[in-house]
Amino acid sequence: MKCTQCKNKMKRIKFDVGYGVGIESHTCEKCGFNITDNKKLDAGLSKLRENMNKEVKIIRIGTGIGIRFPNDIAKLYSFREKEEVLIKPELDGLRILSVKNK
Numbered sequence: 001m002k003c004t005q006c007k008n009k010m011k012r013i014k015f016d017v018g019y020g021v022g023i024e025s026h027t028c029e030k031c032g033f034n035i036t037d038n039k040k041l042d043a044g045l046s047k048l049r050e051n052m053n054k055e056v057k058i059i060r061i062g063t064g065i066g067i068r069f070p071n072d073i074a075k076l077y078s079f080r081e082k083e084e085v086l087i088k089p090e091l092d093g094l095r096i097l098s099v100k101n102k
Contacts, residue, residue, distance in 0.1 A: 020051060
């Protein structure tokens, strides 16, 4: 395969996106231009989301209940202590959204 930018040879690589998921891509050996097939990218991101799923237990906090975010999820989304989040009920479960910069 030839680079669309500089017409040099492209090399097939597999880059690690974390959680044991790699996505196949082509990168130019000269200019660094990268081409990734959308189907492979979507499949890789779907697998990444699946691998990031975590089961956590509901805990008692005072007179209420709560959940503890695993450290890797908290770091990924930059959640901090006392930060506000929005809990949004949906048909298939709950969605938790950060409400930073309100």
